[in-house]
Amino acid sequence: MSSQQRLATWTPPRAAGRREAVRRRRGQSYVRALLLLPAFLSLAFVTVYPLGFTVYASLTDWNLFNYGAPIAFVGLANWANLWRDPNFLIAFKNTAVFALVAAPLTYIVGLTVAVALDGATVGKRFFRVLFWLPLMLSSVLVTLIVGRMMFDPFVGPITAVFAALGLPQVLWLADPRTALATIILLQVWWGTAYTIMLLLAALESLPPELNEAARVDGAGEWRAFWQITFPLLLPVSAAIFLIQVVDAWKVFDIINVLTGGGPGTATQSISLLVYQQGVQGGNISYASAMAWALTVVIALVAGVLYQFSRRWAQ
Template sequence: MTSMSAMSELHIVTEDQITPERTRRGKLMIRGGLALLIATALAQWADQAGLVDLGRTSWRPTLYAFCLFATLLCWAQVVLHGEQGKRTLFVLPAALFVVALVVFPLIFGLGIAMSDWNLASPDGRKFNGLDNLWQALEDPFYLNALWNMVLYTAAILVEYVIAFGLALLLNAEIRARKFFRVAFLLPLMLSPVAVSWMIGKSMFEPRFGPMARLARTLGWDNPSFFGSPEIARAMMMIMDAWTYIPFMMIMLLAGLQAIPKELHEAAEVDGASPWRRFWEVTFPLMLPVSITAILIRIIFKLKLADIVINITSGGPGGATDTVTSFIFREYRDRSNVGYGTMLAFIYLVLIVIAMTALMKLTARWSRPQT
């Protein structure tokens, strides 16, 4: 029993057993791994920029150096902190994995964004600093796409009102309620590409589409749902709303079902009208769910591209362009990798700033009401 106890204690390192020599060794492991990683990354960057010729066509050495640094960092935690370091190992590998999959690609993408790199050019990639940034800030088509995103995002308020109304309807005691819940969810089950072809390319086809025929019957001689900038933009909003209103509706319906019925019954006993019960009981209690649904819907809206690309390709004259569809065409049609990446970075920064500000503004309403 004594030998078994002694064997188990070999893996336990207390704070008093961490000697100065052990601490120095742990710090040396971290610094050595980090120095190797930085040196490898700088050498490969110099090779990519044409300052030196190392004959490397990929970033594998930097990846291997990062793996070695991650291993040494995890090992050093146990060397430096003993048992506390072992607990850190439950979290540290996951954090390093996130760094490898998120931070490194962002840094690499930033390098591309600061390059003049067109795949159709025989000159290859050249570093041009912030030239792509200044070009983007003066690009009227990109600024128009940003303004379109503001309009598309503002339409979410209308979508929210419709979704709330449908959620209230499906929460009421109506006939075939379960059938309508499934039926209203069908658009959400369809791919945006399928929606664009089924509705935009078929139903709203200007010559033989059923909606065009109906428009002619009602007196519109030459129906063109995507020929006018205003109408085309409105059609994009309608088709995207038709796809995602069910998502907001199902979230709001779940929130309505979580409200205790006793609250409505007590308000009814007090003589409150249906409108007053909604405005003073239902709506305040639904604020946290509403804010969550709207924020998630904004995230989906900021990625809007499929419907625009498949139906109008941003036309007419960029009137329906989203930032994502514009960047897609910058890559596909113009092969402009450097400029397209800079546009994506600008959009990412704007999204982070806007969403952070929006979440701070809505923080007081996001808390559960009591």
């Protein structure tokens, strides 16, 4: 306001330089706002609007298929119902098991492969490219090919190999006892590529003298890794773990394509239940409450891991 007034009034020649600077700075802030406009709009579109909308919807009895019926405000009734809904509790348990097993398993496999790859001398380029490829495959393709086809009890090679080795027949996805485990294996197959890439980048950025110094001290390679390399990987590891855990809690694609939550409710996940009840069933108010419960869990888990990563980074 004051700068506008200043521009409107006459100023002595000595202030001309300052006036020019003010004009340029204001011009710059327009440019800045314009440059960031698409990013701001995107962010509002994919966060502010949906978050506000779902909070509101979760407090009503809005159902898409109640055409024309007035939408009533019901307070926290949807939220209260969540904890009495056996479908939600089963989905919650499955998702928790999935995240608690898949994320650490992905990290352990990824770390093992990344360390091996870092130590490779022959063929490193080939392995690096191969290990990274799954990232470019769609979730649907991975699910159909690696999941449905490889584990198919009739045409899949895994069943044939089990039979040839004299192992008992496993129905994998059709058996409630093994369905979730099979989906976890699939997630590991797919998700490890990213973990390998990030850990390898971190390993390669470590100074090579570290391990040599340890070896001169007489420490074995095993001990050198755990005492020197691994602690240096902790900050990166926390970031990777954060990504893996958050993604695991959100699991949808694999399960919807592969089992649709079955057999029975053995692989029902929270995201899948939100889709079934909100999009397919039209119960947008209850589904909103459910999706928010998931978001709160993810935020809590992410917050805890973030604190750890900051502590380790010091």
